[in-house]
Amino acid sequence: MKRAIPVLVLSVVGLIPVWRYEPSTATSTASSATGSAPSTSSSGTTFTGTTVTTEKGDVQVQVTYDGDRIAAVRMLKQPNHPQTTAAVPKLVAETLQAQSADIDTVSGATITSDGYKESLQAAIDQEASAASASPSASSSDATFTGTTVPTEKGDVQVQVTYDGDRIAAVRMLKQPNHPQTTAAVPKLVAETLQAQSADIDTVSGATITSDAYKESLQAAIDAKGA
Numbered sequence: 603m604k605r606a607i608p609v610l611v612l613s614v615v616g617l618i619p620v621w622r623y624e625p626s627t628a629t630s631t632a633s634s635a636t637g638s639a640p641s642t643s644s645s646g647t648t649f650t651g652t653t654v655t656t657e658k659g660d661v662q663v664q665v666t667y668d669g670d671r672i673a674a675v676r677m678l679k680q681p682n683h684p685q686t687t688a689a690v691p692k693l694v695a696e697t698l699q700a701q702s703a704d705i706d707t708v709s710g711a712t713i714t715s716d717g718y719k720e721s722l723q724a725a726i727d728q729e730a731s732a733a734s735a736s737p738s739a740s741s742s743d744a745t746f747t748g749t750t751v752p753t754e755k756g757d758v759q760v761q762v763t764y765d766g767d768r769i770a771a772v773r774m775l776k777q778p779n780h781p782q783t784t785a786a787v788p789k790l791v792a793e794t795l796q797a798q799s800a801d802i803d804t805v806s807g808a809t810i811t812s813d814a815y816k817e818s819l820q821a822a823i824d825a826k827g828a
Contacts, residue, residue, distance in 0.1 A: 646666045646667060646668050646673060646674075647666070647667045647729070647732070648664060648665070648666045648667075649664070649665050649666075649667070649725040649726075649728040649729045649732070650662070650663075650664045650665075650678065650725060650728075651663040651664070651665070651720075651721030651722055651723070651724035651725035651728075652720070652721055652724040653679060653721070654717040654718075654720045654721045655717075656681065656713045656714065656716075656717045657713060658681035658683055658686065658713050658714060659679070659680065659681030659682065659683070659686075660679040660680075660681075660717075661677075661679055661680055661681070661714060661717030661718055661720075661721055662677070662678040662679040662680075662721050663675060663676070663677060663678065663718060663721040663722045663725055664676040664677075664678050664725065665722065665725040665726065665729070667729055670733070671701060672697060672698060672701050672726075675693075675694045675697050675698065675722070677690055677694075677718075680714065681713075681714060683714075685710050685711045685714070686711055686714045688708075688710075688711070689708035689710070689711035689714055689715060690714075690718075692708050693705065693708060693714075693715060693718050693719075697722060702726065702788045703719045703722045703723040703726060703784060703785070703787075703788060704785060704788040704789060705719065707719075716781040716784075719781065719784050719785065720779070720781065720784045723784045723787065723788075727773070727774060730771065730773050731773060733771070743763055743764065743765055743770065744763070744764050744826070745761060745762070745763045745764075746761070746762050746763075746764070746822040746823070746825040746826045747759070747760075747761045747762075747775065747822060747825070748760040748761065748762070748817075748818030748819055748820070748821035748822035748823075748825070749817070749818055749821040750776060750818070751814035751817045751818050753778065753810045753811065753813075753814045754810065755778035755780055755783065755810050755811060756776070756777065756778030756779060756780070756783075757776040757777075757778075758774075758776055758777055758778070758811060758814035758815055758817075758818055759774070759775040759776040759777075759818050760772060760773070760774060760775065760815060760818040760819045760821075760822055761773040761774075761775050761822065762819065762822040762823065762826070764826060768798060769794060769795060769798050769823075772790075772791045772794050772795065772819070774787055774791075777811070778811060780811075782807050782808045782811070783808055783811045785805075785807075785808070786805040786807070786808035786811055786812060787811075787815075789805050790802065790805060790811075790812060790815050790816075794819060799823065800816045800819045800820040800823060802816065804816075
């Protein structure tokens, strides 16, 4: 009986560490789930596009620039739909390649694609506006604003920035909220910069916007000449 008492005491002492053990709680899963925001360099600047409401759900795009190049695109809002989930990486990849909103619609996700391009263009327009207002611009730069041209789709107004005698940038101050306009504007701007005049082609499928763009553009060019 006397031998049994020490054995019992040792058994109790041996169980104490077991009673005091508290399993650790894993937190790595929660932290990794929230790390979806793209990393940006210290020189990166972020611009957020408008929220575009679609029948599938809201779409909103955020663009990060590194200098004058699109370095990253992030979806702030998107429809909770399998086709959207599959389409977004393709849209982002095309944006990074094209460096504009002039990208193809993803088959099977037309609604999301159109909403994406509209919000993307709004973010790009913000960057263009910020760049034109930057104090680092040359002292020879001068900006001229064309007339507002009403159309059945909506108002169109163009602003032109000159570097000396050359058109250095074109900004849309007003444009119709329409997918065809969103797709047409980058083409019109690119042609303007190449032609250095309003003598440019009409974009197929966006005749009304193209004609109004050229009219407002010519007014801005005339203002520079005056």
